[in-house]
Amino acid sequence: MKLFINGQEETVSLEEASIAELLSHKRVEMPEMVSVEYNGRFLRRDEYERIRVKDGDRIEFLYFMGGGSN
Amino acid sequence: MNLTEEQIERYSRHIILKDVGGAGQEKILQAKVLIIGTGGLGAPAALYLAAAGVGTIGLVDGDTVDLSNLQRQVIHFTADVKRLKVDSAREKIEALNPDVKVVTYPERVHAENIAAIIKDYDFIIDGTDNFPAKFLINDACVLHSKPFSHGGILRFDGQTMTYLPGSACYRCVFNSPPPKGAVPTCSEAGILGAVAGMLGTIQAAEALRYILGKGKLLTNRLLIFNALDMEYRQVNIRQNPECPICGERPIITKLVDYEQPVCDLRSRYHA
Numbered sequence A: 001m002k003l004f005i006n007g008q009e010e011t012v013s014l015e016e017a018s019i020a021e022l023l024s025h026k027r028v029e030m031p032e033m034v035s036v037e038y039n040g041r042f043l044r045r046d047e048y049e050r051i052r053v054k055d056g057d058r059i060e061f062l063y064f065m066g067g068g069s070n
Numbered sequence B: 001m002n003l004t005e006e007q008i009e010r011y012s013r014h015i016i017l018k019d020v021g022g023a024g025q026e027k028i029l030q031a032k033v034l035i036i037g038t039g040g041l042g043a044p045a046a047l048y049l050a051a052a053g054v055g056t057i058g059l060v061d062g063d064t065v066d067l068s069n070l071q072r073q074v075i076h077f078t079a080d081v082k083r084l085k086v087d088s089a090r091e092k093i094e095a096l097n098p099d100v101k102v103v104t105y106p107e108r109v110h111a112e113n114i115a116a117i118i119k120d121y122d123f124i125i126d127g128t129d130n131f132p133a134k135f136l137i138n139d140a141c142v143l144h145s146k147p148f149s150h151g152g153i154l155r156f157d158g159q160t161m162t163y164l165p166g167s168a169c170y171r172c173v174f175n176s177p178p179p180k181g182a183v184p185t186c187s188e189a190g191i192l193g194a195v196a197g198m199l200g201t202i203q204a205a206e207a208l209r210y211i212l213g214k215g216k217l218l219t220n221r222l223l224i225f226n227a228l229d230m231e232y233r234q235v236n237i238r239q240n241p242e243c244p245i246c247g248e249r250p251i252i253t254k255l256v257d258y259e260q261p262v263c264d265l266r267s268r269y270h271a
């Protein structure tokens, strides 16, 4: 299955994986660290288990970045 | 307003630009930009905006300069250690460009004071180092229809987006602050000083292009870069109908303070 993850095309052997499974596959240890955009829509955390990825999906993992001053 | 001979010379490299010109430089000289946080992002942003001749620059920061700030907060010098950051920054700006009026707010933004502070400014730069402040700035700017630039940095990474009323806001992307401890701060994880400069100058360029009304701002897109491999990418975003502040059924209708982070390197080492 081909997915576009963070703008890069990737072939993954994770048929019908949930977003939660994809996060752990991508070694995002704490889902709280990212916001997930799935085919142009930002997901709520309660959707991570329910949504199953399919061929051609576009997924962005956007990390919180809090730095700036001190 | 008419540019003086001296101003024509000082800003000649701006004025020669087709997209700035004398008229654009006059807009810059009349503009008011607020910089919240005079640290890694706010320091380079303040220097470039001052050099550009932004008429009024507001600086908000309640902290004093620490020796460990000097690796990236280029507006503060060794002799400024222990001084208020806003005083140190004001001095450099005034020395750089007497055209600039500096207004200082030696305090932290919170739900009670932020509306009054942002009120008089055309554009706001978020250069803060913590999520409670970042969400507060977003919420205040959305509720009061103020354009602002979001910036975040960590290690070798940076991200930035610009909000204009009607475009996607920070909460459209990041619904609410991460749980405390889930995301390290710069003091915990480190930051390459030059990365702060890269991002702070992008934020300054956003403010200037907003003032000039030229080009395409970073609205409805999040610019992300990794300076370790020097890779840039942008993610298209759009207003999120489920956004808690600008969505179809907003649940945030007044400003709230989130708990401030309590752990930094110092408290971990000295606890």
Ligand SMILES: [Zn+2]
Pocket (backbone or CB within 6 Å): B168, B169, B170, B171, B172, B173, B239, B240, B243, B244, B245, B246, B247
């Ligand atoms: Zn929003």
